[in-house]
Amino acid sequence: MAKLTKLDDIVSLCKRRGFIFQSSEIYGGLASCYDYGPLGVELKNNVKKAWWKSVVQMRDDVVGLDCSILMHPMVWKSSGHADKFADxxxxxxxxxxxxxxxxxxxxxxxxxxxxxxxxxxxxxxxxxxxxxxxxxxxxFKLMFETQMGANIDDSMTIHLRPETAQGIFANFRNVLDSTRVKVPFGIAQIGKSFRNEVTTKAFIFRTREFEQAELEFFCEPGTDDQWYEHWKEARCKWYTDLGMKKENLRFRDHDPDELAHYAKGCVDVEYKFPFGSGDWQELEGIANRTDYDLRQHQRGMRTLNKWYENDRDLSKISLIDESEDYNKGPLSYFDEQKKERYIPYVIEPSAGMDRSTLAFLVDAYDEEEVRGETRNLLRFHPALAPTKVAIFPLVKKDGMPEIARKIYDNLKKYFNCFYDQKGAVGRRYRRQDEAGTPFCVTVDGQTNEDNTVTVRNRDSMEQTRINADNVLSYMREKLDM
Ligand SMILES: [Zn+2]
Structure with a gap:
């Protein structure tokens, strides 16, 4: 029976097996900063790939973007972040x-x-x-700031972005003009953001440097409620499709007094983390941001001259009001079928990639008794598993390493594999269980006789013999890759 997982067990496994380390550990560490080790970087990359596949690749109505972290200071005036400096x-x-x-x-x-x-x-x-x-x-400064430029006259204070979303709004016009997208459509981005939080939280849950996966989905005003429901459902399904247990997930609607003044609705996808006695925490927020952001940037564009005239000091200026025909402004959209111009509404699913990675780790973690011994394993969905297949020769002789190497060299062209010939095969299996590797392939004495190998399944520990020539097609079918 599965034991209740504690955060300490996860932290210890993460360090022991090279998923996550404390940043700058050799110098005593840097508070709330973490590094992803060899297995961790594969896991997190797979989480990001799975998000991109679901939100961009599999859809006809979403395109991708990768914006710079450093942006024009006016971006943060328009978004409202810059004024938080006054707090x-x-x-x-x-x-x-x-x-x-x-x-x-x-x-x-x-x-x-x-x-x-x-x-x-x-x-x-x-x-x-x-x-x-x-x-x-x-x-209290929410945004990290730094100086850009070497000379006194042309250097200016700029900020590390506190969210990736604003880069999408700032490129809305570029994407419209350079592609054939038509409303409704979305722009997606994955990238690092930085917030100098007053309080940080357990392990990689709330850190000051973090990675976001954000989608801004632009739709016609009046259709926003239906798209909000669509994305709520699609995003929750993403977690369960990747193996996260339904009972550990829930939606939490924001109370009206929690909502940002411009937001029409916001719901969190929460995961039951093992902090304390089970703690529901946000993995992702899905918000109806209305037309607020694009309208703010139209105001910001009108305010740009004031920024130059005031020594490029954001604190000396305030945004110019909207023009009366703001609906026809530079960030508006012309609907060719309806022959009308409007500022689209935005539905924003915004997921934390570090949090999701931690939630997938916690959810996959399991301990079970096998013949009087404790087996630790990570039951990752194949798409998320850092290593898909491990290949072993049973012993380092009788031509077994050569055959195993050949299988390994063939498989690694298609997915991340691991070759190991050291120690007892039982121990090698256990190491792969802890890394969450779905399958192990072992070349043994029988291979020389009938050209078969053993395939061992991580979850059931069942062993099947298959023809060595069929290992690749077998794995592609089982891993669905
Ligand atoms: Zn007090």
Whole structure:
């Protein structure tokens, strides 16, 4: 029977078998940063490939994109991220909870005070109720910033992107003009994002550097509810199609007060992580962002001159209002059948690739008793397994290594394989179980007699003899690749 998985078991397996390491470990590590080892990089690449296949390759209405991480500063003014620079936070000296100063309430009345009032003597800690015991307010920067350019006159402060989505909105016009896409259609992207979170969380769950897979799906206003439902269903199916257990997945609708002001609806796909006694956490958010982003960028384009005139200082400017005919603006879409112009609505499924990788790891992890011994294994779906087939000679003699090598050299052209001739074959099987390899092929004494090899199945541990010449076609059928 499967034992309850603990996060510690996963962390330990990840390190032992080379899935995930602490970043800069030889220097004591860097908080909340992680590196993917030899098996981990294969697993995460497979998660990304599976997303791309489902969201881009298998669809006729989605195209891909790969934007730069560094973008024009105005992008973040239009998206609203830049103004978060003004956020001030103060820490309660009693309970160490950090709160945005403009969210602190006065003890006399319950009105939310403005951030300009920096006198905190009458403010109440929302966490423990202590009055006036705060550290000096300090600015909290959500975005990492850096200097671009070598010379004083032309260098400027730019930011590491806090989400990949804005690169898609900024390229909406380019994609429309260079392809034959017609609304409804989507633009998909996978890439790194960076957020200087106040708090990070368990292992690779919430890190300050992370990888997102985002789709912005553009549709006609009025059809957005139906596309929202479509993507909700499609994205949930993706996880279960890749073997994630249904009982560990659920949808959680955002309450109206959780929604961003522009969003019409938002739902999280949550996974039951083994933190504590089972903890539902977001893997992916699916949001109806309306026409907000494209309209904001139209305002940003109108504001560009002001940015130049104000020493390229984002904090000195505010976005110019929309023009009255914003629906005909540069980021609008002309519907040739209806002969009308509008700003499309956007449905955005936004998945965390590190979180998904962790969830697939946790979900695949299993321990079972086999003849008095504990067998640890990862029951990965074949599409996600870092190694698809391991090939062994039973012993290092009698021509077995040569035959095994030949099979290995043939198979590795098609999928990621592993050759191992060291140690007892039982131990080699166990190592592959822990790596999540679906099949092992063993060349033994009988191979020389009748040209058959043993194929061992990871999950059932069943062994089948097949002809050595058929190993490739057998694997392609079983792995569906
Ligand atoms: Zn407190």
């Amino acid at each position: 001030l936070i103060a820490e309660c000296k009693k309970c160490n909870t950090r709160t945005r100063v403009d969210h602190l309430k006065d003890k006399e009345d319950n009105n939310i005070e403005n951030a300009s009032g920096q006198d905190l003597t009458n403010k109440v800690c929302p966490s423990c109720g202590t009055i006036g015991q705060f550290t000096e307010p300090m600015p």
